[in-house]
Amino acid sequence: MAVTESRQQQMLAGQSSLARKVFEVVPIQEAWHATDIHGALRSAGSSSSQFRAVRACLGELKDAGLIREPVNSHFQRTASANKTQKEQPMAKETAQKVVAIKKPEAGSLDVLASLSSEVIAMADDFGQRMRKMAARIEEVALSVEAEREGNSEQLEKLKQLQSILKSL
Structure with a gap:
């Protein structure tokens, strides 16, 4: 109306x-x-x-x-x-x-330019987030590797203890 x-x-x-x-x-x-x-x-x-x-x-x-x-x-x-x-x-x-x-x-070109800059900013933000996430994944992988090495050492000690107990 x-x-x-x-x-x-x-x-x-x-x-x-x-x-x-x-x-x-x-x-x-x-x-x-x-x-x-x-x-x-x-x-x-x-x-x-x-x-x-x-x-x-x-x-x-x-x-x-x-x-x-x-x-x-x-x-x-x-x-x-x-x-x-x-x-x-x-x-x-x-x-x-x-x-x-x-x-x-x-000013459609201006609107397109504005949208383009928003996409670029979003891509930059996304890239920064991905780099941060990759760094966190790397930290976790390193801690898992350290934990695995520690478990390996403990397993060796356990095997030595088992062999000592068997010999008794």
């Missing part, structure tokens, strides 16, 4: 500043995945918020009826209705908003 422009502005006024920034990034014409919206928000420099906070804002905006979720985790703005419900030429202010919304689309 479409809401009027003034009602939409009133509803936005009741939202947090992050939610308003998120709303500005959510496209009207197509549905974006939540991670795309988060990436566009970050690449636009509007916010450096965590994904969970952006996801929570998307949920609040959806609950308020400002955006919709046509497909799971894909969000799209709800169209605001004109009072006459007829198609009218776009006002200059509305045209500027559409251009501002399309800006993140034009």
